Amino acid sequence: MMEPHDFVDDRENLAFHPEHQGEGDKTDLDRFGPIIYTRLIVKICAPMVRYSKLAFRTLVRKYNCDLCYTPMIIAADFVRSVKARHSEFTTHQALSKLLTELGPHMVAFRQLYISQHSPKPMFLSCDHPLIVQFAAKEAQVLADAACIISPFADGIDINCGCPQRHWKPLRGWAMAEGYGACLINRPEAMQEMVKQVRNQVENPMFSVSVKIRIHNDLQRTVDLCQKAEAAGVSWITVHGRNVDERHQPVHYDAIKIIKQSVSVPVVANGDMKSLKDVENVHQITRTDGVMVARGLLANPAMFAGYEETPLKCIQDWINIALEHGTPFTCFHHHLMYMMERITSKQEKKIFNVLSSTSAVVDYLRENYGLQ
Numbered sequence: 001m002m003e004p005h006d007f008v009d010d011r012e013n014l015a016f017h018p019e020h021q022g023e024g025d026k027t028d029l030d031r032f033g034p035i036i037y038t039r040l041i042v043k044i045c046a047p048m049v050r051y052s053k054l055a056f057r058t059l060v061r062k063y064n065c066d067l068c069y070t071p072m073i074i075a076a077d078f079v080r081s082v083k084a085r086h087s088e089f090t091t092h093q094a095l096s097k098l099l100t101e102l103g104p105h106m107v108a109f110r111q112l113y114i115s116q117h118s119p120k121p122m123f124l125s126c127d128h129p130l131i132v133q134f135a136a137k138e139a140q141v142l143a144d145a146a147c148i149i150s151p152f153a154d155g156i157d158i159n160c161g162c163p164q165r166h167w168k169p170l171r172g173w174a175m176a177e178g179y180g181a182c183l184i185n186r187p188e189a190m191q192e193m194v195k196q197v198r199n200q201v202e203n204p205m206f207s208v209s210v211k212i213r214i215h216n217d218l219q220r221t222v223d224l225c226q227k228a229e230a231a232g233v234s235w236i237t238v239h240g241r242n243v244d245e246r247h248q249p250v251h252y253d254a255i256k257i258i259k260q261s262v263s264v265p266v267v268a269n270g271d272m273k274s275l276k277d278v279e280n281v282h283q284i285t286r287t288d289g290v291m292v293a294r295g296l297l298a299n300p301a302m303f304a305g306y307e308e309t310p311l312k313c314i315q316d317w318i319n320i321a322l323e324h325g326t327p328f329t330c331f332h333h334h335l336m337y338m339m340e341r342i343t344s345k346q347e348k349k350i351f352n353v354l355s356s357t358s359a360v361v362d363y364l365r366e367n368y369g370l371q
Helices: 028-035 054-061 075-080 082-088 093-116 139-152 180-185 187-200 218-231 252-261 275-285 294-298 311-324 328-338 345-351 357-368
Strands: 042-045 067-069 130-135 155-160 207-213 236-239 266-269 289-292
Touching: 042 054, 054 067, 054 311, 075 082, 075 130, 075 139, 130 139, 130 207, 139 155, 139 187, 155 180, 155 187, 180 187, 180 207, 180 218, 187 207, 187 218, 207 218, 218 236, 218 252, 236 252, 252 266, 252 275, 266 275, 275 289, 289 294, 294 328, 311 328, 311 357, 328 345, 328 357, 345 357
Parallel strands: 042 067, 042 289, 067 130, 130 155, 155 207, 207 236, 236 266, 266 289
Antiparallel strands: none
16 A cells, blocks of 8 residues: 555656756656646646635645646636636735736736746745636637736636536536537637637746547547647546546546547546546556546545545644635535545534534534644
8 A cells, every 4th residue: 555645656767757858858748838747647636616716725735736726717707707806716815816906907917927027927825836727618708818817827728528418506507508518519619719828828838728528439539639739738638428427437448548649648537536546547548647526525635645534634624724714614515525534424413514613623623633
């Protein structure tokens, strides 16, 4: 069994390591740009509605998460509304305030900043590297959103994977409104989105990625990914299910074929709940990265090799959440996920109905010695 914080790198050839490479020896991993370190597998926190916000991103970064995504944001709302920008995107407090105040003038601000500094995003915090995921159906709207966000993030991701067909709160807009997984059947629209962001965001280090599901006919997915590559996409995240599948087994063999069909990095997504699962998926698919959602909710220390959430991680969450002023419902729900594997049925009956931050903190102090 792997010890916490251990990670095996099976690359014996030094040419795979950036510190031993010349300019002409770049690998697929280098295409991630400044986001990649020297790890074999880039470990990514998925975009999660309500959950992958600043406080949780801060937590998982403490436990070997290399890259974080924001929750999905509707690009049209983000461009149109200062209120939407303020509520949907949060990073360092000073940057969030600046984004709200300068929204309509952000393109000019971005150009001024890049002209006076090296071509890197402006970071005053450790919420980095950061990808903002947008849902969009019009290329220019997405490009406008990317230009607004570019000083505050490392890149944007285009949601081409949400499978929801009918209206449901928070997610029902997707396929019913032409967003999400609809785009895997509109490859030209997706290509145009990538091209417009590439053309209009001046920072050459700013990434443009896509997250997709697979087709029943895998050749259609391969064609889609090759078109995305031709348009200039930075990497492709593949959730290994089709739009009609929810809890069925993930088609890792399909992800492997996609990886073999393109030269840009590919990230595998779906049903990884431990670091051992990450290793197994990598062995099957040979992808450059893995993206995890529910596995990290249940165990934010998963990427550090812990089989269940350690008490230290729970204490870290308490400290981070209180520091960030995390609303009680979000604070509590995260703890319910984290403690699922370490609490008895009777304990859950008590803990899950607590109704205030002070009650939760008191319970954890009295029963687990946490402060």
